Amino acid sequence: MIHLRTLNRIIRSFATSPRLAAKATLAIPVTCDAETFAAGFTDAGEALAQPRPPSTPTNALWDYFQDHTEGRGIVKWTHYFDIYQRHFAKFVGQPVNVLEVGIYSGGSLGMWRSYFGEQSHVYGVDINPACRAYEGDGVSVFIGDQQDRSFWNDFRTKADGIDILIDDGGHTAAQQQVTLEEMLPHLRPGGVYLCEDVHGHFNRFAAFAATLVNGLNDIHAEEGPLLQTATTSFQASIYAIHFYPYVVVIEKQSVPVHSLSAPRQGTEWIPRPEPPT
Structure with a gap:
């Protein structure tokens, strides 16, 4: 049911704002790239980092x-x-x-x-x-x-x-x-x-x-x-x-x-x- 509601919203978006919906669709590959980058991120400067308390x-x-x-x-x-x-x-x-x-x-x-x-x-x-x-x-x-x-x-x-x-x-x-x-x-x-x-x-x-x-x-x-x-x-x-x-x-x-x-x-x-x- 949730997926159907989401699909209906997507269809309505293309019907009411086709230009914006098309631009959002073009951003999907970049969104996937960012997700992959964050999931595999390794901080090269981690060894130099100094720990700090949770608040000053x-x-x-x-x-x-x-x-x-x-x-x-x-x-x-x-x-x-x-x-x-x-x-x-x-x-x-x-x-x-x-x-x-x-x-x-x-x-x-x-x-x-x-x-x-x-x-x-x-x-x-x-x-x-x-x-x-x-x-x-x-x-x-x-x-x-x-x-x-x-x-x-x-x-x-x-x-x-x-x-x-x-x-x-x-x-x-x-x-x-x-x-x-x-x-x-x-x-x-x-x-x-x-x-x-x-x-x-x-x-x-x-x-x-x-x-x-x-x-x-x-x-x-x-x-x-x-x-x-x-x-x-x-x-x-x-x-x-x-x-x-x-x-x-x-x-x-x-x-x-x-x-x-x-x-x-x-x-x-x-x-x-x-x-x-």
Whole structure:
């Protein structure tokens, strides 16, 4: 049944977007090449590598997690904490609004509140009504299905602008995709979207997020004294897309960028070879 649904989606893709579907088909050999390369990868510099702890001593989130031996439960892969520190540190002590999808036993809500400080407000979303018990000072809880677009429409009318979104919810590709589509355009400038637990080979959400890179790489430049291209709406708003083990991070621009340019510097240039005929 799953394979039939997938086949139907493929057929619909060719019917509704034949040009894009054809391009995606042409990428299949390269996708297989990349899978083979990763599976057989050997690091020539491994003997020179120096081991490092799972998180740096200055990572307050890691310290909080290690010290949290009682109370509301928290479960996180240990390598996530360096990722958090890299992308979230700039918000510490600021009036930041944080949204975590997937509350579970509530422990991480307190962790985020402690890390970002008293000026922060933490929003939690979960499908389990029992999670309302975790509301408190600086913490608001919304009950709903993250795959329901109408839920997100309602959420956006009730919550202040979100700076950070952490998707630790149901972990299905469909849930993750809907959450990204509904909330990424509404994150504040400079905001960070982070999706956790993107597991497994050929994960459909990972494929969705990786394909967004095509949007970042879009170019319509013409040769001239200044190589320049107007950005798409996506390029103007999105600063970077990062992939880590089990994690996708998308950073938004602090200020929209409406063009990209490559100015020429210097006076000495080697003539470009003529294209083959």
